[in-house]
Amino acid sequence: MATRLQSASPPSLPRRIGAFFFRHPNWSLAALLLLPMLWLGVFYLGSLGALLTQSFFRLDGFTGRIVRQFGLETYQKQLFTPANMDIVLRTFLTASAVTIASALIAFPLAYYMARYASYRVRGLLYLLVLLPLWSSYIVRVYTWKIILAQEGVLTWFINGLGLSGVLRAVLDIPVIGGPSLSISLLGTFIVFVYIWLPYMILPINAALERVPKSVIEASGDLGAPPGYTFRRIILPLAWPGVVAGSIFTFSLTLGDYIIPGIIGNSSFFIGQAVFVQQGTAGNIPLAAAFTVIPVAIMAVYLLIARWQGAFDAL
């Protein structure tokens, strides 16, 4: 009954190669990693490295050409000027404001989803939160341009409420105001909050879902009024989720140049400065130096976030 079915002829080349890889898992690993690592190493890491190196070069003001010598001149003389530091400050403060506002808007929704929504409703709410994320970024920014326009929905709404005087007054405030909501720092702020909101909702919701119901009940059982339970029990447990969400809102605002370009007035954000410097000005070293700033800020922010436990909440 023992008819041997194994082919008597020696194994073909693909089989021999397969056997080789089976016997030598390290080679097999190297073979799998070769193509992707080559791609990422050359195209991505290489570019990043080139960028960082460029920030140590400088643009010669007279010739308009880049001098390829290592030095800190670009940092000292060009980056750390009052005007440029203004830009950094503006971006940083907006990012902070956006983070705080997002957290305030996101928290009730996340809280409702985690604590009060039934299983089915929670699934629906997840979908509703994710949906805007799934539609195009540029389109979502575009819609706000429409909404904030002088003849647009929001103005119509405000006029209908008889608050046009209030709107005028707000727009006249220096720094955050502007000719219309769609060209102002205030408008920029609103759009930023809108765009990044889902990124804040999800981690907070995840953190709140992890708070066991029994803990909250125990607090009430021990005599704590709801407000106290919220402040001392729920909030601290949800905090890592808030920090996790803030990583996104902060980092994304720091690097964005499109939204300030569309909705903002002529005062620059870091992103726009980078864009202009590397484009028309041809000052790649300065542009590179500018990009180092958000990367550095985020590196520090990430360390703080890790310390606050945000990575467990992601």
Added chain:
Amino acid sequence: MRSNTVKDTTPRASIGLKLATLGALLFLHLPLLVVIMYAFTTDEASFSFPPPGLTTRWFVDVFNRPDFRSALGLSLAVAAVSTFIALILGTLLALAIYRSKFFGREAISLLVILPIALPGIVTGIALRSAISLTGINFSFWTIVIGHATFCIVTVYNNAVARLRRTNYSQIEASMDLGASTFQTFRYVILPNIATSLLAGGMLAFALSFDEVIVTTFTAGQQQTMPIWIYSQLFRTRDRPITNVAAVFVIAATFIPILLAYRFTNENRE
């Protein structure tokens, strides 16, 4: 809010909380509905509200615009090619990483995520300066390089998650029955991860179609859809066309992601 259980253990939320929740949801969704509405307005020149009338002619007109058509075509082509490259690279990476424990494994996982984790402008300008350094022209392929790079992670994540859930003894069984390494990949591993690759690929497609920041830096004269919309924002004459384009982009990103979501959840036991 009807509760499903006999004993109602779900506490009731206060009115204030419910209002805040509703408010946040409206904040998230109204703008999209607004732009969809505007795609049907008869008002050509402005964003007046309420719209004077409704029409569908812009949907027809838009296809007569050569710049719209070429932007659409470019976006589709870039997304397709980038997705293809990302599928290959992402799958190779996932196969390498999902079971092995080797030095540098964590570093590689971080490297794959970096293109998405760092602000788009960093990736964009890094690629741009590197490309101009080498003297290559900005073209279709430079756009693809940027897109494929940050699309790798979506394929990789999906593939790794599915590979980890695959029963490894299947692979041993296949080899035991006479299938070589490559045959095992073709007949056992690939069918097992097929839908996750599909989901990852669709996510990559949507990501690429939607991307604007890195694309601005790596494109030459060409315009993808998002770039086209971006350029239209400063032109007041073509508002309706832009609105229609916006609706197209919503559909082109929304539908693949919804499908991808379905695919990943279908296979979760």
Added chain:
Amino acid sequence: MSAQSPSVAIRMMDVCRHFGDVKAVDHLNLDIYDGEFFSLLGPSGSGKTTCLRLIAGFEQPTSGSILLHGQEMAGVPPFERDVNTVFQDYALFPHMTVGQNVAYGLMIKKVPKAEIQRRVTEMLEMVRLPGLENRKPSQLSGGQRQRVALARALVNHPRVLLLDEPLGALDLKLRQQMQIELKAIQQKVGITFIFVTHDQEEALTMSDRLAVFNHGKIEQIGTPAEVYERPITGFVAGFVGTSNLISGTVAERLTGSSQTFSIRPEKIRIAVPGESFGDEMCAITGTIRDVIYLGINTRYLVEVGNGVDITVVQQNLDADSFDAHASRGKQVLLVWNKANNRPLVGV
């Protein structure tokens, strides 16, 4: 059983498999003959599964050599070896039907379609799952999946079949039924079965010969009768069946030397103190400390002094549970044939 013409199917010569400091398998020497039902028996972590995987080709030995029908298997991957495995979790391909699963090995070897069809049908009938070709594994019960795994392996007509604790997940009745069926299939097909199990009763029931593993080494190889009746080491005596290990002062009282020996509980008879017995017997008095009534038989724990208990198992021929429990605290004489004493090494 073809033990009369012992051609060696598998020979392991001084095989070691080390993972750093851990010696999964240490200096294994083993010959398995064609047509045998051979079991690898041992507790978890004893190296029996590693041994199986070394034969299958999923592990490579750190040193030593493995010969399959005289051919050196060093460096040969599993897909080039003429052995097939039935895995512990069955490892059926979930995306293929039962028929496709069973046909897999044949498909790889590019057997013509008609032939595949015929053999798959034939094999499914042999494992008593006729007509299930189009089902998916997820639609089958555990016992059915196990048979599909068996069919999938056997359809390739390997010369050796490896089974890695295949009955572990089945409930008792099903397991006993499958034991009989597996043995029947093996005898019908006539190939070598190598069966890994931690259940000594299973090994004793099914095997022609077995090897007892402990901490990566084989402590004894033999037929079930040999291993049971004449255990060499204390471990084997204790693992295969239960046994009394007598050493020290009590051993001296019984045999005159303090070397440890084992005596099976069922070989000991409970007699009345003062009863006489022949020279070939040895005896010791004691008090019944505990009684466990097991239906067919009763187990007695008898204290014989020096803090030592001897376990005695007696069939309940005339006694019933009432008698059994009433004997607690009684003084008895334990008598057995000296020939049943098994001296042990390494204890």
